Amino acid sequence: MSSRKKVHNTHIGAWVRDLHEVLIDIVSVVNQPQRDEAMMQEAGIALDRALFPLLVLIERRGPIGVGDLADAVGRDYTTVSRQVAKLQSLNLVERRKGESDRRVHKAVIAPKGKTMTDAVDSARERTALEIFHSWDDQDVSELIRLMRKFAEAIKEKPGSPFSS
Numbered sequence: 001m002s003s004r005k006k007v008h009n010t011h012i013g014a015w016v017r018d019l020h021e022v023l024i025d026i027v028s029v030v031n032q033p034q035r036d037e038a039m040m041q042e043a044g045i046a047l048d049r050a051l052f053p054l055l056v057l058i059e060r061r062g063p064i065g066v067g068d069l070a071d072a073v074g075r076d077y078t079t080v081s082r083q084v085a086k087l088q089s090l091n092l093v094e095r096r097k098g099e100s101d102r103r104v105h106k107a108v109i110a111p112k113g114k115t116m117t118d119a120v121d122s123a124r125e126r127t128a129l130e131i132f133h134s135w136d137d138q139d140v141s142e143l144i145r146l147m148r149k150f151a152e153a154i155k156e157k158p159g160s161p162f163s164s
Helices: 009-030 033-043 052-061 066-073 077-089 111-132 137-155
Strands: 093-097 105-109
Touching (some): 033 052, 052 105, 052 111, 066 077, 077 105
């Protein structure tokens, strides 16, 4: 028999509220425009701030359709479509026909865009070193494991209790 206890209804109300507060704190920090500006400056890249999260998401999740990209960044389809076209005109992304549906075009990172996201990754690592310098390796690994577990769980649950 496992020594771990499963979550029961008794404490869930307080936990959900506390977790929601933490998520609001994290999302609020991540969504600050000056954070993207600072990351781009640290990476030594020049890009319109509105295009930055799209470029990173296309590199991480591509090939990705505009609809999925719009959902991921919380913007409307037409705005994201124009922004992806701008990234394409800058030779940072390419659009390819989808494999399962040739009518759908998916965005993929182009070599020039990959060079940029590689620079961002290096800058992100330098910044993370500052944040995690006093953490044990095991704590960072556990944080990643639990965040992945949580992310997978909320992706599977429509109407998540952790939306705005």
